[in-house]
Amino acid sequence: MWIGAIPRVRLAHLPTPVEELTRLRQEIGGGPRLFIKRDDATGLAVGGNKVRKLEFLVADALHCGADTLITAGGVQSNHARMTAAAANRFGLDAVLVFDGDEGAPLQGNQLLDRVLGAQTRFLSLPAPEALEITREELREQGKRPYVIPVGGSTGLGSMGYVLAMQELAEWGRDHETSIDHVVVASGSGGTQAGLQAVVWSQNLPVQVIGMSVSRDERVLAELVATIATEAVQHVGLTKVFSSEEITVRDEYVGPGYAQVTPECLRAIELAARTEGIILDPVYTGKAMAGLLDLIKQGYFAEDENVVFIHTGGIPGLFAYAEHFAL
């Protein structure tokens, strides 16, 4: 089956631009040519990678006759914020289940969730359980809920990044630029899985490097392989991905998910001060810190081209103001 035959709603501004990071490259003293794919500019409620996944997930929810989208995440979940925005675009309700204290400051994504009018709940339970409880409650109230797992990272959700990789490969062809490596922040794995699915199915000579923001690299590589296996099934292909085929680096996570590292803060400042590009401390800042470190180690050849995918997350920065105080 062709991806164009899979039901999809339109939410994102596509194709997202690709820009060359010449000043950043100069500042770090050379290395491979660096490009950035601006998926922070996907457009829905401050943008980010989840919009692409939601185009497929919301289409499925509508197909199932849902009236409410439920999803879960950390208190500063970008995915939850964009799910609320996508629900609004289709006249659906959104219930966001957060893992944390009710007292989360009304800042960053939490503030946007409030502005978007989403219902929020705080449950100190593993996400699958919290989602199930919420689904049952809503059903008892006569609602028709559709559950989107954390990060929208299902085979169907990752179709958004199948399209993104196709878009990027087309950009490479149009600009006669070979893409040797793609670097992306990887959390629940669906973004990396979609990219990897295309690299395999189109036999592209591209290495996708997922910079883990939380998980151990072996665990995340397994997860990405599982989602990529599901992803190709959606387009009628059969391939069982093995974790050996997936490149994940976990040495830039630092103390844990959503906990800043000095390298991440420096990467955020560097991108902002050389290119005017805003990264976030939870995802893209850590991924950029990883990319800069690999460049420093000489991991890439000087004549290679590296594309960093800016997956968004900008609202999260506002919840970390104290780390940037002088």
Ligand SMILES: Cc1ncc(COP(=O)(O)O)c(C=O)c1O
């Ligand atoms: C800004 C940002 N970048 C990257 C990711 C990671 O994407 P995935 O969960 O598909 O691995 C997320 C996920 O929440 C995100 O919000």
